[in-house]
Amino acid sequence: NSTANFGVGAFLLAACEMVRYAPESPVLQNVYARHTFSLNGSWRAIVDPFDNGFYDYRLKENPNGFFKNQKMRDKSDLVEYNFDTAQQLMVPGDWNTQNDKLFFYEGSVWYKKDFMYNKKADTRVYLYFGAVNYLANVYLNGEKVGVHEGGFTPFYFDVTDKLREGDNFVVLRVNNERKPEGVPTVNSDWWNYGGITRDVLLVETPEVSVDDYLVQLPKGKYNEITGYVKLSKPVPGVKIQIRIPELKITQTLTTDEQGKAAFACKAKPQLWSPENPKLYAVEVRNGSEVLEDKIGFRQIETKGKSLLLNGKQTFLRGISIHEEAPYRQGRVYSKEESLLLLNWAKELGCNFVRLAHYPHNEHMVRAAEEMGLMVWSEIPVYWTIHWDNPDTYHNASAQLNDMMERDKNRCSVIIWSVANETPHSDARDNFLARLAKQVRNKDNTRLLSMAMEVTGTKNNISQVKDYMSEYVDIISFNNYLGWYGGTPEDCKTRQWDIPYDKPFFISEFGGGALQGLHGDKTERWTEEYQEELYKNTLDMYNRVDGFAGTSPWILMDFRSTRRQLNGIQDFFNRKGVISERGVRKKAFYVLQDFYRSKKAEYE
Ligand code: GCB
Incomplete structure (x- = not known):
C-alpha cells in the first residue's frame, strides 16, 4: 500500500535510493478540506524533446539537470537554459491546447514555479498533485523529491524538511511519451494530453494528523x-x-x-x-x-439478473464521458467544467455516468454525487497492455489502489471497473483476476465490473462468454453492431446469449455523426444514421432479459489522434451525442426519450 501511493516509478527507484523514496504512506483523504495553498496558476515551461535537462551527453542522469534552476552568475557564465524567460503554461492544464506547437507533442516538458512559504512549528507539509500525465519527476529547491507514474491519480510527498523559509521553487519534469509497458499502453482512442493536468497544492497538517477515514453503511x-x-x-x-x-x-x-x-x-x-x-x-x-x-x-447490490439500489430494482440510465472540456477541448480540471458535462447528462435523463477510461478529477466525482448521478470509475487498463510484465501489473494495481482510496467515501461510485476491451489470454485473465481480488479485499460495498466484448456470433446469435464473467457482479460489454460491423438494420434481428444469472450492462454502443451533416439514415456520418443506430440498438437490448442499463459511447465528441478522416473527423471521435461545441445531435433526443420511458417503467 505505501509504495502504491508513489506509483511504480517511485517503487522501482526506491530499491536503489532507499532514503529518498522511503515509504511514507499518507492517504490525505479529502485533500480539499485541509489547510492548503494553491500552486495553480502560471508556471514557467521548457520543452525538452531530447531530455537534455535530464541526461548528459553520455545519456547518464545529469546530477545538475534543469531541476537545479541555475542562473548565470556573471556575464561569462554558460547556462544553456533559463526558466525565468521561458514560456508560461497554466497549471492545471494540458500543454497540447495551450500552444499550437505542442498540439501533437509527446515528450518531456520542464515546469517551474516560485513560491513564498513561511515555515510553521509542529506542521507537516505535503506537496500534492491531483494528476500529472504521465511520468513526473518532482524536485524542490534543487533536490529530488520523488517520482510518480500514471496520469490520472493523485500523489503527494512530504516536503517538510526540504522547504525553506521564504523563497522556494518547485520543478517538475513531466513526460508523456507512450510506453508499450505503460498503463495505458501506446494505443488508445483519446488524446494523450500531457502536463500537470490537475490541481497542485501545498497541504499543511499537524505533526500527527488524520490522514484517512471511511464512513459508510456496512454491506x-x-x-x-x-x-x-x-x-x-x-x-x-x-x-x-x-x-x-x-x-x-x-x-x-x-x-x-x-x-x-x-x-x-x-x-x-x-x-x-x-x-x-x-x-x-x-x-x-x-x-x-x-x-x-x-x-x-x-446500498448497491445485485440479485439474480436484477440490480438493486437501496433494495429497489433500478435501471442505469447512463452515458460515457471522457474528461474533456466542451468548447475549448483539453482536460477538464474544474468543478465548473465538470458541471457543464454532468448537466448535459442530467438533461439526457441520466442517473448514471461512466467516467471513462481512467479516474476523472475529484471535482467531477463529487459533483456527480451532489447531482444524483451514480458513477462507474475505471482504471486505464485499456486494450492490449503487457499482461506478462510484472511492472505493468504493479502500475495498474497502484492506480486501482489510488483511485479507490481517493473516492472510497463517495457513495455515488457504485462500480469499480478494472479494464476496458481486453483480449482473452491466460495472462490477461490472471492479471485481471488479481485486480478483481484487490477490489474485493478492499471494498465489499460496491460492485465490480469491466467492459468486456462479444466472444462470438453464430446463426445471428451473439454470445458474451468471457472468462472474467465469474469475477464481475454485472456483465458489462461494449458492442458496436451497426457501426464496426453490420448496419443498424441488423439490430432488428440480432439475438443475444448472455449465459449468466447476473444483470448485464451495455457499457458502450454508438456510431459517428458529424453534427449538422444530414442525409439518409443509411449514410455514414450523418445525424440520421446515428439516430437510427440508437433507436435500433436500444430496442434490441430492451428485448433481452437482464438488461440493467447502458452508457452509450459517448456524451460529447472528443479529440482522438486515431481519427484522421478529413472534413469529418479532423482528429475528433464523432460518436458524441453532442458536438464539441455543445450542439445536440438527433441521437441525443432518441436517448432522452428512451430514458424517459425507462424512468417511468422503474418508478
Ligand atoms: C471502444 C473503446 C472506446 C473507443 C470506441 C470507439 O470500444 O472502448 O475507447 O473510443 O470504442 O469509438 O471506437
Missing part, C-alpha cells in the same frame, strides 16, 4: 454506520471525534497501536439516490484539526 445494513479513522503516524491513545450532527451522532474514538480506530453506531440515515441525493455533513476532529466532508449512504 447489507440500513440501520448502522461504520468506518474508521487512521492517523498519519502509529500513535496510540489519540482521541478522535466523528460527528454527523444531523443524525445526532458524536463518537469519540481512541487510536490503537497502529494509530487506527474503528467505529460502528446505530443510525437510520435517509438514503442517497438519484431522486434524493441526500448528503450528510460529517466532521472528523483531531484536536484543532477538523476535516469536513459530505457523505451519503446507500
Whole structure:
C-alpha cells in the first residue's frame, strides 16, 4: 500500500535510493478540506524533446539537470537554459491546447514555479498533485523529491524538511511519451494530453494528523454506520471525534497501536439516490484539526439478473464521458467544467455516468454525487497492455489502489471497473483476476465490473462468454453492431446469449455523426444514421432479459489522434451525442426519450 501511493516509478527507484523514496504512506483523504495553498496558476515551461535537462551527453542522469534552476552568475557564465524567460503554461492544464506547437507533442516538458512559504512549528507539509500525465519527476529547491507514474491519480510527498523559509521553487519534469509497458499502453482512442493536468497544492497538517477515514453503511445494513479513522503516524491513545450532527451522532474514538480506530453506531440515515441525493455533513476532529466532508449512504447490490439500489430494482440510465472540456477541448480540471458535462447528462435523463477510461478529477466525482448521478470509475487498463510484465501489473494495481482510496467515501461510485476491451489470454485473465481480488479485499460495498466484448456470433446469435464473467457482479460489454460491423438494420434481428444469472450492462454502443451533416439514415456520418443506430440498438437490448442499463459511447465528441478522416473527423471521435461545441445531435433526443420511458417503467 505505501509504495502504491508513489506509483511504480517511485517503487522501482526506491530499491536503489532507499532514503529518498522511503515509504511514507499518507492517504490525505479529502485533500480539499485541509489547510492548503494553491500552486495553480502560471508556471514557467521548457520543452525538452531530447531530455537534455535530464541526461548528459553520455545519456547518464545529469546530477545538475534543469531541476537545479541555475542562473548565470556573471556575464561569462554558460547556462544553456533559463526558466525565468521561458514560456508560461497554466497549471492545471494540458500543454497540447495551450500552444499550437505542442498540439501533437509527446515528450518531456520542464515546469517551474516560485513560491513564498513561511515555515510553521509542529506542521507537516505535503506537496500534492491531483494528476500529472504521465511520468513526473518532482524536485524542490534543487533536490529530488520523488517520482510518480500514471496520469490520472493523485500523489503527494512530504516536503517538510526540504522547504525553506521564504523563497522556494518547485520543478517538475513531466513526460508523456507512450510506453508499450505503460498503463495505458501506446494505443488508445483519446488524446494523450500531457502536463500537470490537475490541481497542485501545498497541504499543511499537524505533526500527527488524520490522514484517512471511511464512513459508510456496512454491506447489507440500513440501520448502522461504520468506518474508521487512521492517523498519519502509529500513535496510540489519540482521541478522535466523528460527528454527523444531523443524525445526532458524536463518537469519540481512541487510536490503537497502529494509530487506527474503528467505529460502528446505530443510525437510520435517509438514503442517497438519484431522486434524493441526500448528503450528510460529517466532521472528523483531531484536536484543532477538523476535516469536513459530505457523505451519503446507500446500498448497491445485485440479485439474480436484477440490480438493486437501496433494495429497489433500478435501471442505469447512463452515458460515457471522457474528461474533456466542451468548447475549448483539453482536460477538464474544474468543478465548473465538470458541471457543464454532468448537466448535459442530467438533461439526457441520466442517473448514471461512466467516467471513462481512467479516474476523472475529484471535482467531477463529487459533483456527480451532489447531482444524483451514480458513477462507474475505471482504471486505464485499456486494450492490449503487457499482461506478462510484472511492472505493468504493479502500475495498474497502484492506480486501482489510488483511485479507490481517493473516492472510497463517495457513495455515488457504485462500480469499480478494472479494464476496458481486453483480449482473452491466460495472462490477461490472471492479471485481471488479481485486480478483481484487490477490489474485493478492499471494498465489499460496491460492485465490480469491466467492459468486456462479444466472444462470438453464430446463426445471428451473439454470445458474451468471457472468462472474467465469474469475477464481475454485472456483465458489462461494449458492442458496436451497426457501426464496426453490420448496419443498424441488423439490430432488428440480432439475438443475444448472455449465459449468466447476473444483470448485464451495455457499457458502450454508438456510431459517428458529424453534427449538422444530414442525409439518409443509411449514410455514414450523418445525424440520421446515428439516430437510427440508437433507436435500433436500444430496442434490441430492451428485448433481452437482464438488461440493467447502458452508457452509450459517448456524451460529447472528443479529440482522438486515431481519427484522421478529413472534413469529418479532423482528429475528433464523432460518436458524441453532442458536438464539441455543445450542439445536440438527433441521437441525443432518441436517448432522452428512451430514458424517459425507462424512468417511468422503474418508478
Ligand atoms: C471502444 C473503446 C472506446 C473507443 C470506441 C470507439 O470500444 O472502448 O475507447 O473510443 O470504442 O469509438 O471506437
